[in-house]
Amino acid sequence: MTAIEYTQHPRQGRLARFGLWLRDHRRAVMAVQWGVVVVYAVLLIGPAVLPLPPAGAHVWDNLTLFAQFLFWGVWWPGVLISMLVFGRLWCGIFCPEGALSEFAARHGRGRATPRWMRWRGWPFTAFVLTTVYGQLISVYQYPLPVLAILGGSTVAAVAVGYMYGRNKRVWCRYLCPVNGVFGLLAKLAPVHYAVDPQRWNAPSHSPGAMTPFTCAPLVVVRKMKGASDCHMCGRCAGFRDAVELKPRRPDHEVVNVAGESASLWDSLLIITGLMGVAIGAFQWSASPWFVAAKQALATWLVRHGIVWPLEQSLPWFLLTNYPDRNDVLTLLDGVVLVGYIAAAAAAMTLAVGLPLALAVRITGRWDWRRFHHLGHGLIPLAATGVVLGLSSMTFTQLRADGFALDWVGPLRVWALGGAASASIWLMWRILGRYASALPRAAASVAASAALAAPIWSLWLLFWHW
Ligand code: SF4
Incomplete structure (x- = not known):
C-alpha cells in the first residue's frame, strides 16, 4: 500500500493546507517554541529553588505541587497521547528541548555526527537508564531530581546541538531518552506526511515546489514511508509537489511498513x-x-x-x-x-x-x-x-x-x-x-x-x- 491510496480522503484538503501553513509560518512556530521554553524553565527551575511544600499545601497554592501535577499528570501523559493522535507534532512544534537543541545547532560547530551516537540501541538504553535513575532519586516526588533529569537532558541536548549537525536535531534523532518511545507511538497516528514517489520523480514541478528545506531530525524525506522519525514540522510540505500531510488508517504503518x-x-x-x-x-x-x-x-x-x-x-x-x-x-x-x-x-x-x-x-x-x-x-x-x-x-x-x-x-x-x-x-x-x-x-x-x-x-x- 502506498501513500497515493489516500488521495481521495475528504479531509485531505484541510490537512494538507495545515501542513503548508506550518511550512509558511515558521515565525509563529518559533514563537510557540520559545513560549514553551519559558514555561518549561519556570516549572523546572522554580520548584528546585523553593523550599519543599509545607504540610497541607495544595496543587493550586504551591508551585512545586502544581509543577509536579503538570509534569507527571498532564504534560507527559498528554505528550504520549498526542503521539497517538498527531504523530510527533509535539517534537516538531512544542518540545522545548528540541527547539533549544536546534537553536544551538544553528550557531554551533556543525561537526559530523560521531558513529557511536548513531548506535541503534540508544533509544532502549537511554529509556531504561533514565527510568531506573528516576526511581532511585524519586523523580516523581521531589523537584531537584526533576531538575537533574529533565534539566540534565536539556543541557545535554544543547551541548550535542552545539557540537554536531548544522541546523539539525542530532540529539532528538539519536540520543533523546524518549525518542524511541515517541517513534513507536507515532506509528499509530492517523496522520502523516505522505511522499508520492511518482510526483517526486516527475520532470517538472509547480513554482516554489523546489525550494530547499532542512529536515531537522535528519529524515530522508524521499524515502519516508512512516511517521516514526518525522517531527511533523511541515518544512517539507509541498516539496516537489510530492509531500503532503494526509490522513491514514491508524494501523497502516504498524501493519504495512513496520515489518521492513x-x-x-x-x-x-x-x-x-x-x-x-x-x-x-x-x-x-x-x-x-x-x-x-x-x-x-x-x-x-x-x-x-x-x-x-x-x-x-x-x-x-x-x-x-x-x-x-x-x-x-x-x-x-x-x-x-x-x-x-x-x-x-x-x-x-x-x-x-x-x-x-x-x-x-x-x-x-x-x-x-x-x-x-x-x-x-x-x-x-x-x-x-x-x-x-x-x-x-x-x-x-x-x-x-x-x-x-x-x-x-x-x-x-x-x-x-x-x-x-x-x-x-x-x-x-x-x-x-x-x-x-x-x-x-x-x-x-x-x-x-x-x-x-x-x-x-x-x-x-x-x-x-
Ligand atoms: S520529514 Fe522532516 S521536514 Fe518533513 S515534516 Fe517531517 S520532520 Fe519536518
Missing part, C-alpha cells in the same frame, strides 16, 4: 522497556514482593554481621535522601529497587516473548524479523500502561487534595480494554501478512496470550495492592 525495519531494539523497547521496566518502576513502591525481598535480604545480611548496607544513605542525586520528610533510601533499598525492576523486566520479557515466539512459529519457519514485527502489535497496550502509570501519581495527589475520583477505576478498565482490543486487532492484521486463515487464527490466539502478563501486572498495581 523491525529490529531487536524495537522488541526490547516495547516488551522489556515499556512493559517490563516501566511497569516495574510504577509497581515497586506498592509491591509486597519488594518488601518481602528487602526483609529477606536484610535478615540474611544481619545474620552474617553485615549491617552497613541497611544504614548507608547516599546524596540525593544518587539515592533518595530527604531526612526531613522521613524519606531516605538506604543502599539496601537501592539494590532491591534495581533488582525488582530488573526482575520485573526479565519476567515480562519471557511472559510476553514466549507466546509471541509460539505465534511466529505457528506461521512457519522461525523468523526474527517476523517476531519483531508482531511485537509492534503490543504498542497500544504498552503505551496505555505507561500513560495510566504516570497519571496514577496525579490521581493520588488529587485524592489527597480532596477530589472525589470515582470515575478513575472505570476509566482504567475502559482504557485497558480498548488498548488490549487494539493490540489483538493489530497482531491479527500483522499475522495476516504471514499466514493463511487457519494458522493465522491459531497464531492470533497464541499471540493474544502475550497480553496476560502486562494486564495482570497493571491489575495488581491499580486494583489489588
Whole structure:
C-alpha cells in the first residue's frame, strides 16, 4: 500500500493546507517554541529553588505541587497521547528541548555526527537508564531530581546541538531518552506526511515546489514511508509537489511498513522497556514482593554481621535522601529497587516473548524479523500502561487534595480494554501478512496470550495492592 491510496480522503484538503501553513509560518512556530521554553524553565527551575511544600499545601497554592501535577499528570501523559493522535507534532512544534537543541545547532560547530551516537540501541538504553535513575532519586516526588533529569537532558541536548549537525536535531534523532518511545507511538497516528514517489520523480514541478528545506531530525524525506522519525514540522510540505500531510488508517504503518525495519531494539523497547521496566518502576513502591525481598535480604545480611548496607544513605542525586520528610533510601533499598525492576523486566520479557515466539512459529519457519514485527502489535497496550502509570501519581495527589475520583477505576478498565482490543486487532492484521486463515487464527490466539502478563501486572498495581 502506498501513500497515493489516500488521495481521495475528504479531509485531505484541510490537512494538507495545515501542513503548508506550518511550512509558511515558521515565525509563529518559533514563537510557540520559545513560549514553551519559558514555561518549561519556570516549572523546572522554580520548584528546585523553593523550599519543599509545607504540610497541607495544595496543587493550586504551591508551585512545586502544581509543577509536579503538570509534569507527571498532564504534560507527559498528554505528550504520549498526542503521539497517538498527531504523530510527533509535539517534537516538531512544542518540545522545548528540541527547539533549544536546534537553536544551538544553528550557531554551533556543525561537526559530523560521531558513529557511536548513531548506535541503534540508544533509544532502549537511554529509556531504561533514565527510568531506573528516576526511581532511585524519586523523580516523581521531589523537584531537584526533576531538575537533574529533565534539566540534565536539556543541557545535554544543547551541548550535542552545539557540537554536531548544522541546523539539525542530532540529539532528538539519536540520543533523546524518549525518542524511541515517541517513534513507536507515532506509528499509530492517523496522520502523516505522505511522499508520492511518482510526483517526486516527475520532470517538472509547480513554482516554489523546489525550494530547499532542512529536515531537522535528519529524515530522508524521499524515502519516508512512516511517521516514526518525522517531527511533523511541515518544512517539507509541498516539496516537489510530492509531500503532503494526509490522513491514514491508524494501523497502516504498524501493519504495512513496520515489518521492513523491525529490529531487536524495537522488541526490547516495547516488551522489556515499556512493559517490563516501566511497569516495574510504577509497581515497586506498592509491591509486597519488594518488601518481602528487602526483609529477606536484610535478615540474611544481619545474620552474617553485615549491617552497613541497611544504614548507608547516599546524596540525593544518587539515592533518595530527604531526612526531613522521613524519606531516605538506604543502599539496601537501592539494590532491591534495581533488582525488582530488573526482575520485573526479565519476567515480562519471557511472559510476553514466549507466546509471541509460539505465534511466529505457528506461521512457519522461525523468523526474527517476523517476531519483531508482531511485537509492534503490543504498542497500544504498552503505551496505555505507561500513560495510566504516570497519571496514577496525579490521581493520588488529587485524592489527597480532596477530589472525589470515582470515575478513575472505570476509566482504567475502559482504557485497558480498548488498548488490549487494539493490540489483538493489530497482531491479527500483522499475522495476516504471514499466514493463511487457519494458522493465522491459531497464531492470533497464541499471540493474544502475550497480553496476560502486562494486564495482570497493571491489575495488581491499580486494583489489588
Ligand atoms: S520529514 Fe522532516 S521536514 Fe518533513 S515534516 Fe517531517 S520532520 Fe519536518
